[in-house]
Amino acid sequence: MPRPLISLPEAMSWTRRTTISFRLKSLPCSALIHTDALSKDLLIHIPKCNVYRFDDTKSTSPIFCGLEWTVREGESWAVVGAGSGEKTTLLEVLDGNYRLKPPPHGGIFPFLSSSSAKAVSLVSFAHRPRSSGGQFYDYTARYGSVWEEDRITLRQSMFPETLPEFARRDNVHSVEMTREDKELFDELVHKLDLERLLDLPLIALSNGQTRKARILKALLVRPELMLLDEPLTGVDAATRPLLLTILHSLHAARSPRIVLGLRKQDPIPEWITHVAAVMGGSVRTGEKEDILRKLSEKWNAQTGRGKSTSPKQTSIPREKRDVLVHMENVNVRYHERHVLKDITWKIHAGDRWHLQGPNGSGKTTLLSILIGDHPQSYTQRSPSHLTLFGKPRSKHATSFLATRVGIVSPEIYNAFPRRRAMTVREAVGTGFDGTYVPQGKRGVGLGLQGGLTEEEEKWRLERVEEVISALGPSGWGDSEKGEGFGQRNFADLSAGEQGLVLLMRALVGRPPLVILDEVWSGMDGSMIENAKRYLREGGVGQEQAVVVVTHWEEEVPWRREEGGESIRQFRLQEGSGIESA
Numbered sequence: 001m002p003r004p005l006i007s008l009p010e011a012m013s014w015t016r017r018t019t020i021s022f023r024l025k026s027l028p029c030s031a032l033i034h035t036d037a038l039s040k041d042l043l044i045h046i047p048k049c050n051v052y053r054f055d056d057t058k059s060t061s062p063i064f065c066g067l068e069w070t071v072r073e074g075e076s077w078a079v080v081g082a083g084s085g086e087k088t089t090l091l092e093v094l095d096g097n098y099r100l101k102p103p104p105h106g107g108i109f110p111f112l113s114s115s116s117a118k119a120v121s122l123v124s125f126a127h128r129p130r131s132s133g134g135q136f137y138d139y140t141a142r143y144g145s146v147w148e149e150d151r152i153t154l155r156q157s158m159f160p161e162t163l164p165e166f167a168r169r170d171n172v173h174s175v176e177m178t179r180e181d182k183e184l185f186d187e188l189v190h191k192l193d194l195e196r197l198l199d200l201p202l203i204a205l206s207n208g209q210t211r212k213a214r215i216l217k218a219l220l221v222r223p224e225l226m227l228l229d230e231p232l233t234g235v236d237a238a239t240r241p242l243l244l245t246i247l248h249s250l251h252a253a254r255s256p257r258i259v260l261g262l263r264k265q266d267p268i269p270e271w272i273t274h275v276a277a278v279m280g281g282s283v284r285t286g287e288k289e290d291i292l293r294k295l296s297e298k299w300n301a302q303t304g305r306g307k308s309t310s311p312k313q314t315s316i317p318r319e320k321r322d323v324l325v326h327m328e329n330v331n332v333r334y335h336e337r338h339v340l341k342d343i344t345w346k347i348h349a350g351d352r353w354h355l356q357g358p359n360g361s362g363k364t365t366l367l368s369i370l371i372g373d374h375p376q377s378y379t380q381r382s383p384s385h386l387t388l389f390g391k392p393r394s395k396h397a398t399s400f401l402a403t404r405v406g407i408v409s410p411e412i413y414n415a416f417p418r419r420r421a422m423t424v425r426e427a428v429g430t431g432f433d434g435t436y437v438p439q440g441k442r443g444v445g446l447g448l449q450g451g452l453t454e455e456e457e458k459w460r461l462e463r464v465e466e467v468i469s470a471l472g473p474s475g476w477g478d479s480e481k482g483e484g485f486g487q488r489n490f491a492d493l494s495a496g497e498q499g500l501v502l503l504m505r506a507l508v509g510r511p512p513l514v515i516l517d518e519v520w521s522g523m524d525g526s527m528i529e530n531a532k533r534y535l536r537e538g539g540v541g542q543e544q545a546v547v548v549v550t551h552w553e554e555e556v557p558w559r560r561e562e563g564g565e566s567i568r569q570f571r572l573q574e575g576s577g578i579e580s581a
């Protein structure tokens with residue numbers, strides 16, 4: 001039986017001195033409020049309300065209507081989202097980033113003991129925030145020799161309290177770690193396999209390694225409630241169950257309690273008992289099975305749209321197709337760290353590859369070699385060998401390679417400028433020449449020699465519209481949002497929408513090589529299904545090669561068992577590469 005939601009009569013007489021600030025975050029949860037009327041096992045309590053942005057002072061556009069949510073001590077909740085970034089928004093509601101009308105009398109967390117600023121912690125893996133400025137930053141710095149200012153280690157940056165000299169040196173935080181904190185740190189750093197990375201430069205950490213370190217850092221603050229948004233994205237298959245077991249045992253010990261944010265396509269851990277499902281501005285809450293049963297029909301109806309067809313692949317035998325990338329015994333070393341060991345790999349036109357490997361195995365490093373970003377792509381000497389599009393790296397101008405490879409990756413996502421004035425159309429248009437700022441009178445670049453013919457410009461303008469309409473909201477079934485999407489400000493889009501625009505940017509010029517590295521981060525099911533279908537059904541042509549990097553087999557658009565030539569796998573394990581067809 002679903003546990004009934006608490007519903008409090010409107011007219012209930014509250015004997016409260018409600019000094020509730022609109023910014024719930026700054027509100028001490030239990031301050032000045034009599035919560036006697038509520039059952040003491042309530043962890044989150046939101047009586048029916050509408051949710052607005054703080055700047056929506058006239059309450060004209062509610063983000064959620066009739067939100068009503070109660071979480072009791074001992075329950076284990078996941079917030080699962082189907083709409084564009086809505087799951088993250090609901091978690092942000094808990095973090096006090098939105099205005100609730102009417103405001104809940106006892107605060108959202110009536111019985112958390114300390115002030116909510118410390119008691120509740122939101123750890124979100126949405127990438128670069130909008131506020132971080134309009135400039136592109138050079139993510140390739142990581143691949144070179146590390147500069148003095150980048151030498152700061154993981155420990156110095158995130159865990160300075162574990163440095164022996166910390167207590168003496170830092171007047172502000174001159175409290176030493178407690179024994180319990182030290183024990184927690186030692187245990188988790190070991191379980192999360194972060195020990196060996198503590199004294200490496202922070203900049204050298206891989207995406208998955210950084211993600212685990214951020215979770216650990218958030219745990220050390222000892223919040224009472226931790227909201228973890230998409231903790232499994234970018235984490236390798238072996239680490240996922242481990243991470244979930246750790247989170248489960250912390251949650252069971254209420255130290256801290258954890259609410260997980262999951263995309264609707266993510267598996268829901270067994271220990272989750274309740275789900276808040278967010279869909280199109282409304283939130284349904286209740287026991288897991290009950291909610292999932294009710295929603296599966298609706299979700300299936302969405303994802304079932306336009307079933308996949310077999311990949312269209314070229315009939316020219318593979319060995320007769322151009323070799324785009326040829327690596328023979330390629331090595332990458334950082335001093336004593338040997339990251340890539342004798343990698344041999346050939347990518348032909350028309351290939352579909354799934355590049356796999358645990359966190360830290362060298363996938364990003366390998367990609368940076370094959371797109372010519374890595375300084376060591378210039379220095380592979382016989383018997384090593386690296387050719388890109390038929391020539392050694394040093395024989396290519398970087399601007400030429402930028403037109404040959406379309407890439408989406410966490411690095412590009414983070415580095416791409418969020419300039420206020422850049423529209424979706426312009427962001428997509430930067431893909432033709434692989435630049436980061438719009439160029440040319442019509443925002444579709446200048447061409448390699450700086451002389452775009454009229455015909456080429458016309459083709460580019462049409463291509464921009466084509467990819468926007470295929471991959472944008474009209475493609476994933478939100479025709480209302482689709483109108484005027486090209487004119488939207490890129491910086492104002494949700495994380496998933498920004499990711500999708502960067503996918504459009506990678507595909508727009510139809511480059512011979514397309515790299516899709518963790519491309520689905522932050523996206524919702526309908527966006528992903530639509531984009532995967534587009535890729536399978538001609539979004540990348542028979543002559544284009546694609547390398548997909550993901551820890552999730554089901555995120556690869558092409559299936560092994562489907563007709564034509566199957567997807568090939570290249571697996572990195574401790575720096576060595578193994579190929580399988």
Ligand SMILES: Nc1ncnc2c1ncn2[C@@H]1O[C@H](COP(=O)(O)OP(=O)(O)OP(=O)(O)O)[C@@H](O)[C@H]1O
Pocket residue numbers: 142143144146200203204205206207208209234334337339357358359360361362363364365366
């Ligand atoms: N500049 C550097 N100095 C020292 N080690 C480095 C440097 N850059 C990367 N590394 C190390 O190289 C290894 C490979 O990193 P890489 O980012 O390629 O891994 P990955 O397979 O992409 O991981 P993830 O799945 O987490 O994204 C990591 O162990 C990382 O710590």
